[in-house]
Amino acid sequence: MATDWTEKSSPHFLHLDKPLLLGLIILCCMGLFVLYSAGGQDLDLVGRQLLRMLLGFGIMLILAQIRPQYLIHWIPWIYITGIFFLIAVLLVGEIVNGSQRWLNLGLFRFQPSEMMKLTVPLMVTWYLADKPLPPNYWRLTLALMITLIPVILIAKQPDLGTALLIAASGAFVIFFSGISWRLIFTAAFLLTALAPVLWFMLHDYQRERIYTLLNPEKAPLSTGYHIIQSKIAIGSGGFYGKGWLKGTQSNLEFLPERTTDFVFAVYSEEFGLLGILILLSIYLFILTRGLYIAMQAQDTFSRLLAGSLTLSFFVYIFVNIGMVAGLLPVVGLPLPLISYGGTSLITLMASFGLLMSIYTHRRLLSN
Amino acid sequence: MSSYFVLKNVVQETNVFNLRIILAWIAMLLGLILIVLRLINLQVIEHERYTTLSESNHLKIRPLPPTRGLIYDRNGVLLAENRVSYSLSIIPEQVDNIDELIGRLKELILIEDTDINHFKRLLQQRRGFDSIPLRLRLTEDEVARLSVESHRLPHVEITSNLSRYYPLGPTAVHAIGYVGRINEQELAVIDQHNYMGSHYIGKVGVEKFYEKELHGKVGFQQVETNVQGRLLRVLERTPPIPGKNLYLNIDVTLQRFVENLIKDERASIVAIEPDSGGVLALASMPYYDPNLFVNGIDAQKYRELRDSPDRPLFNRAIRGQYPPGSTVKAFVGLAGLEYGVRAEHSSTWCRGWYSLKGQSHRYRDWKKSGHGAMNLHHAIEQSCDVYFYALANDLGIDRLHAFMSRFGFGKKTGIDVSGELPGLMPSRDWKRRARNKLWYSGETLIAGIGQGFTLSTPLQLAVATATLSKRGQFRQPRVVFAVDETHLDELSTVTPTKQVNVTLKDEHYWDIAIAGMEAVVHSRRGTAQKVGLRSPYHFAGKTGTAQVVGIKQDEHYNAKKLPKKFHDHAWFIAFAPIDNPKIAVSVIVENGGGGSKTAAPLAKKVMDFYLLPNSPLRIANKE
Structure with missing residues (x-):
């Protein structure tokens, strides 16, 4: 059987999944166009983002070449290193905007929490896929521990948004591992019951954001400003949008964070509902392809990982758009592959690299 | 398995x-x-709603304040102009800690508490993104210091704007008035829309009366701004309509001459052109520099002005209400003729005092020995009190009140200077209303010689004199001669609104009254005959003395024994020339003593200066 896992047997050029690649390239191109408008027609900014994208595609390409089975051996070490970094951040991290998220490694700064977005689902998958599924209570408890240790460390920075996303990515693996619905509902019930307790553990600014979500007009110039302005941008875009480079909200600097977290508002203003339907279709296409890869995966590790990564990707999209459209509280989260910035882009491209690797390294039984 | x-x-x-x-x-x-x-x-x-929001977001309406109209004298001498000055404004919306910012600014430039208070008031009234002035009229030195530090002072703007300036300082201040910062009461009254962006409003004088014309209409520009409120481009512009320029009837050379005449007195002189009602000079001394008030006077200086015993802020010409004294006699005489109570030649015997029937109280004549037989002409000429006691008694207060009111006594003249007071012409009715008391016939007697309750302003007497000089032709007094409508030197002259002439049953009555007043200055026995001596033109006048303190029955007025502030006020009214009156003047010198000695020579000098182009006075003044 082992002989079937040969490079020659793969029909995929450089282990790239063409539909996924196509979707990603379209998204990235759209992102560059939107950034050109949102950034005040700054070609330098677009150029910098293009470089990051190329770097992202490079990382994706490298990861696509690595057999998942080969990757498995590295996972615990990556995870332990990540936890170490997270502790280091709390001790010696740089404080930006009141949160201690960055670690300065001399050559470059990076956010260990970002790295955990991939590491946590990898680690949980690695742990659960080792034994037959569904996991027993002992193993389930340990899987939860693996998830919660980094989540708590990140929540302490404080970066509640990222912490919740990472918790979700771990939970997705557990969900796909086939635990009983009874357990799932019990967990959901417990979380709901615990919500008031969590509320009092929140920082004031975090509670403020939730209040603001409920009634942004109450504080039009302080906390509600982001939401009001972004709603105005989206709403004034209408069905067809104001046209590329013609968004007044964004070009006149009314919209805060318009190249990063709120880039979706710029897109909505300029391209309208029609443009949004197109964008969401592309996202849906990528998501469907991701889930298809998960279903096609042949071993437990691959399918759990593919399912979890795809679902996490969806959550990033949903949380960002939900926040910009005023459905969810403001959490600092970029729109996947569109927002300006490198960190999230590279993490995402890495996860797509993993997906491609999973798909293109399948044992081809037809032989 | x-x-x-x-x-x-x-x-x-x-x-x-x-x-x-x-x-x-x-x-x-x-x-x-x-x-x-x-x-x-x-x-x-909700697309439509957000579109509206989006447009209002980046399109802002900014006011363009109009330029205030200029004020010139009748010969085109500039009296009020607008000068560029630099002011410091703050856009409060963008400042986190305004007190801290003000504190930092205080280290650089002088900021008074009044500035801060004013700023805080505006802060509550205006919208946060409007820039609000903190200090006006920065000196060049201050502008330089702020510019150097500007990088440390974000959201602080130094803007150039036009600030009112009165190049002649105190000259004619009581006519022109001044502008100042808009206060809360004014804010409640004005069309706030039209005053967006305006810093000043007329406070007193012509500046206040013609506020509407001088201010102009605000313009607007619709601008596109970014979130910092920085202007990106102007989309639409409705230019402001500048305020109209005013040309005054006042002749600055005459005004200055007049002011100079009484510069050491508490006094007022009003000169009117009888033909038009145009105010040639309106002086109230002492005066003050209106420039002090434009940007808010500091408390110390204001206290000095307010508490000065000479009351420089007091506009004696239009607000000073004094008993007119004997100056009313010609008018009271006319009332006697008009109501048929006296004939031209009917005479009254003056024995130095007058008593009502059945009363022992003696109403004294100024001349203890009495004037003897007096007809109206001589009674005016010699200012015989007894003649007018008897006349007033025969007329009764109601008829006296009705007749005097036709000359404007007890009523506002309607001059185009804000703040005028009406004086008082008493009547039975008035006393019942104001004092809830009955009228006594003794009070009629003293009203007949302009004492008692009767009060007049110098302006009122000048107007009454002008009306008399034109034989009843009343002209509402006007400081402003013309309003420059279009800035193309097409002047539209100001036409007075209220013009009810005084008509008498017999035109000859005028001759009698005027002849009596002519005799005052040109007859040997006239009370002011000295000023009429060798006059190149004929004029008419009447002296008056307003008592400051009552003199008891057995006392005598003795100026030497009384402190200056209890001395009588000296009045003189005059017009000239008699056959074609060109100028009517009223003069009051507070505590100046007798009208003939103090006030009459001043009036004569004013008329000389105005009527005689080559008079030594005019030549001396030029030098």
């Missing part, structure tokens, strides 16, 4: 997994649909 279970597990595991993948896909689809629904709500259903 074990391999079977493993295999079964694998199949079951795959089935469970695939089911959950499908569930996940459905969940994603629902999530995306939720987003789409939300966006349909924003972009389709």
